[in-house]
Amino acid sequence: MTTLNGPARRLTIYLGESDTWQHKPTYTEIVHRAHAAGLAGASVLRGIEGFGTSQRIHTSRLLSLSEDLPVVVVIVDTAEKVDAFLPVIDELVTEGLVTLDDVSVRVHRFRGPTGAPSDGEQ
Template sequence: MTRLTGGALRVTVFIGENDTWHHKPLYTEIVHRARAAGLAGASVFRGIEGFGASSLIHTSRLLSLSEDLPVAIVIVDSEARVRGFLPQLDELVSEGLVILDDCEVIRYIGRDTGSGESDAKGEKSL
């Protein structure tokens, strides 16, 4: 088993489920642009309850407020690649919150893909 490791930057984008970009979900546009930009990966997580700047609580427990639940899009890649992607988020996100965190990546893969440099422990850097 090969283990890929290294420092990275995580960007988390908090928006509402009903936020759109040209009549399609905003989270979909962010994920597709992250893929087109060659970022390592992006995941979308739908919240069950939350509130933002409006202080209005959105929850899946009440039918009347079950619309526009919170959504978090998480993207992790090298700092340079994530920072290069930020202008696209500036264009897309009109209301929301973007958080940047330094993180360390440990990625386990089942076989050697033949790319990158390995050290004596079989680890590769991002």
Template sequence: MTRLTGRALRVTVFIGENDTWHHKPLYSEIVHRAHKAGLAGASVFRGIEGFGASSLIHTSRLLSLSEDLPVAIVIVDNEESVRAFLPQLDELVSEGLVILDECEVILPRSQLRSTGGTPIVGRGSNA
């Protein structure tokens, strides 16, 4: 399989699933803003157990009946695009954790064909 690799920046936002922004789930607001900003992709992952600054353990185990499970939103794009999006995260995330990681993106040949050979991540960069 021929692959294209490129450097990118990954931002991971850890919040609780009950966190809201104007009566709407915060994770949904972050994903929609990332989409509107033209970022390459964003996904939301619901955790089955975790704890944060409060030190309370939230779990999906039946006997615990936790309703505020941990949520991670992962966004990947080139560094310039991700850093331009950070002020929006600063506005939205009052409690939680935001992590930035350098990463390498590997696109399969089929995805390169669908984009005409242009990488989705790292557009305009020397990736």
């Protein structure tokens, strides 16, 4: 596992929950491809309310409008690894918004193979 420390890049993909890639949710395909590409990690966040270019508000508060809630996929890794992954995003995201931000990683800790906390030093 690579530890991130200092400069990094955040890739954020805004999708609809119902967006699909070959009959699977697009967000699932992004996560699986990010894992296969060896990226540091990916998180999928489900929104409770939002709107996009259609200007239609989607909300979980009203049953009739709870379809296609917003979903955000966030990936943080080195600029080089994120940039190398962008062609995958270009292939998978047919609708949505993709943003890139340069960020500074302050803390990146995870559990090592023994289950003990690690700072990534191996």
